Amino acid sequence: MGCDRNCGLITGAVVGAVLAVLGGILMPVGDLLIEKTIKKEVVLEEGTIAFKNWVKTGTEVYRQFWVFDVQNPQEVMMNSSNIKVEQKGPYTYRVRYLAKENVTQDPENNTVSFLQPNGAIFEPSLSVGTENDNFTVLNLAVAYNNTADGVYKVFNGKDDISKVAIIDTYKGKRNLSYWESYCDMINGTDAASFPPFVEKSQVLQFFSSDICRSIYAIFESEINLKGIPVYRFVLPSKAFASPLENPDNHCFCTEKIISKNCTSYGVLDISKCKEGRPVYISLPHFLHSSPDVSEPIDGLNPNEEEHRTYLDIEPITGFTLRFAKRLQVNLLVKPSIKIEALKRLKRNYIVPIIWLNETGTIGNEKANMFRSQVTGKINLLGLIEMILLSVGVVMFVAFMISYCACRSKAIK
Numbered sequence: 001m002g003c004d005r006n007c008g009l010i011t012g013a014v015v016g017a018v019l020a021v022l023g024g025i026l027m028p029v030g031d032l033l034i035e036k037t038i039k040k041e042v043v044l045e046e047g048t049i050a051f052k053n054w055v056k057t058g059t060e061v062y063r064q065f066w067v068f069d070v071q072n073p074q075e076v077m078m079n080s081s082n083i084k085v086e087q088k089g090p091y092t093y094r095v096r097y098l099a100k101e102n103v104t105q106d107p108e109n110n111t112v113s114f115l116q117p118n119g120a121i122f123e124p125s126l127s128v129g130t131e132n133d134n135f136t137v138l139n140l141a142v143a144y145n146n147t148a149d150g151v152y153k154v155f156n157g158k159d160d161i162s163k164v165a166i167i168d169t170y171k172g173k174r175n176l177s178y179w180e181s182y183c184d185m186i187n188g189t190d191a192a193s194f195p196p197f198v199e200k201s202q203v204l205q206f207f208s209s210d211i212c213r214s215i216y217a218i219f220e221s222e223i224n225l226k227g228i229p230v231y232r233f234v235l236p237s238k239a240f241a242s243p244l245e246n247p248d249n250h251c252f253c254t255e256k257i258i259s260k261n262c263t264s265y266g267v268l269d270i271s272k273c274k275e276g277r278p279v280y281i282s283l284p285h286f287l288h289s290s291p292d293v294s295e296p297i298d299g300l301n302p303n304e305e306e307h308r309t310y311l312d313i314e315p316i317t318g319f320t321l322r323f324a325k326r327l328q329v330n331l332l333v334k335p336s337i338k339i340e341a342l343k344r345l346k347r348n349y350i351v352p353i354i355w356l357n358e359t360g361t362i363g364n365e366k367a368n369m370f371r372s373q374v375t376g377k378i379n380l381l382g383l384i385e386m387i388l389l390s391v392g393v394v395m396f397v398a399f400m401i402s403y404c405a406c407r408s409k410a411i412k
Helices: 002-041 049-055 073-079 140-144 247-252 364-411
Strands: 060-070 083-095 101-106 111-118 120-122 147-155 167-170 203-208 213-225 228-234 267-269 279-282 310-313 320-333 349-361
Touching: 083 349, 101 147, 213 310, 228 320, 228 364, 279 349
Parallel strands: none
Antiparallel strands: 060 083, 060 349, 083 120, 101 111, 111 147, 147 167, 203 213, 213 228, 228 310, 267 279, 279 320, 310 320, 320 349
């Protein structure tokens, strides 16, 4: 009887040990299987999950515009007073609904090139007025439709997954010809996705043709998006700082007068990118701009939550599942004896014209698919690993303690 009981206890301990070992073995093996599957599915080639969503996004993307209406033009022209503005909006368009065109794989260089056509559909239900409102700047659909961005050539990741979606060339070049030194480089992806296995410590670089430069985002927090864990990356204020605070920005300062010898910050002169037109880019309401930029403008209310740019990235695949891109278009207005309205001006203004908020969030159907095909399987595997390991350890310890107790009694 004692022997049978001892044998049973030993058998239970052995079973527990086997389960624990299986759980331990499944961890690295499972991780390798996950890594192998992810590496296969994020390659930009026909038949992968990434390619299907890359060619045509399943996310509805909206671009909202707010126009700054000047309330005191005569006062400004006569007395060089502060400009009083009032924002009017939003005027909302659905964008990025067209599939990429001229998609061409280059197997020799492991790249894929494409053209991104632009389209805009006005959304009256999400707007405060109509396209016929009295803002000539708002003829946005006409300006945006029937245009295209590119040609882009990006790495497809087939030979090196750490390079997937990273831009090789834009319009046939690796540099922009707008800036000096490394500021002119085209870095990173287009922000729609990044190479897989994103770490919180990473600095994510991406190129935006809207602002004529490459920029970067840093980790801020972990967020749950429709049941999917994502990392939120944000554009830091340091990216808009003056060269005095951030020496890396020295090559984005292209003149000394308006920038007050490169001490002003928060605005970017992109005139070289806009055929010489005096266009400046900033965050909405001059968020993170120096006081000398915003002081001549009344009616601005910069708000971090409403006016910053962020990316919510699923870290295993590197897919951007939600984003908000916010920027403001400004014009440099300065005294000019040749223009009647500007003759009496006694100072320069960087005048806000319009700001935009482009947002996109993974849809419910896509989120369900993502959970079932990616995060759900990973979570299930992790759960099985932990159950096997935990149950195995508990069984082994419990049966061994019982066995030792029985042996102790038998000896007595």
